Amino acid sequence: MTTVPRSIHLTVMAAFGAVALAGCEPLAATPDGRPKAKPAQMVAQVAAPGQKAGDATLTRARISTKSGEILILEEDGSVTTMDLDSPEGQDAFTISEADLAALNANLDLDFGGLVAASLPKEKTAQEKALEAFAARSEPALPTLREDLVVDPAQFIAAKVEPMNRGRATDLVEVTANLRQGVDADIAFSYATCALAGWAKENGTPYGRHIRTLQAERNGKLLIGSAFILSQDKPLGLRVMETEETLRECRARGIPAA
Structure with missing residues (x-):
């Protein structure tokens, strides 16, 4: 044979x-x-x-x-x-x-x-969607124009108040008062820096931006920004990381209280 x-x-x-x-x-x-x-x-x-x-x-x-x-x-x-x-x-x-x-x-x-069993596993539609969403994320503080000048006199006062009292405090609103005519990005940065200072005192590492309202009252600019706080980094288009945000606030000369 x-x-x-x-x-x-x-x-x-x-x-x-x-x-x-x-x-x-x-x-x-x-x-x-x-x-x-x-x-x-x-x-x-x-x-x-x-x-x-x-x-x-x-x-x-x-x-x-x-x-x-x-x-x-x-x-x-x-x-x-x-x-x-x-x-x-x-x-x-x-x-x-x-x-x-x-x-x-x-x-x-x-x-x-x-x-080809050894080839990398193809990503699922959900994984691709999460990656695409993460790619749209922006820093906690908006990028300021080069011609903007941060003047300490622009910042009047800011406070952080829980919006869901009686339960675990994870939803808060930051109310910030500034001089009239201040750039909107500087105003939002002031509210975010105030939140970062409050979050550090309360041991909260992250805050996800929900919405921001703006109005003028009595010759002042009034900002109301809502955030959801968390111990783990959340998904979001704009997420505040407490320590990193505080460093950026100091570098820009924006108060955190």
Whole structure:
């Protein structure tokens, strides 16, 4: 018995797959209504491996349905015979990742799901959405224009009050009074700095901005900013990190009380 070269393993695999599919088709009935006898051999033609798609020659393979022998017609005209349950037959159907990759190259097939188990897991739609949302996040303090001048006299007073008394204090409002005509970004920064100072005294590391209202009253600019406090960093378009915000407030000359 001749051992089948490794180069034809993929051909044998393809032939066996074609035969298996052919065997699933129902046999035509004889005139007396009985099904025809099972054929002694099944024949398949497959593309020989190692050539470009469209240029491959066809190799004939026959499988005995009774003895379990495989007969393969080689390119040189010789016939290779083996038993399905023999070591050679079992080895012929042993398919490695390299074999599948070669078949992919020859027949332009996609076996990515079979041989690429080590590839990184694709991100879910939720993970992609969270990343996109995080990319939109901005610093706690808005970026000031270069021509803006921060004058300590602009800041009059600020206070922080809980908005959900009787429960855990996690929703607060910062009310800040400034001189009339102060830039809106400076006004919001003042309210955020006041919150950072209050949060440090109360041991709160984070505050997520909810909304800010602005009005002018009695010749003053009035700012009302609401924040939700938390011990863990929350998702949000603008999140106040207490220690980092306090450092930025000092660098800009904005009071935190």
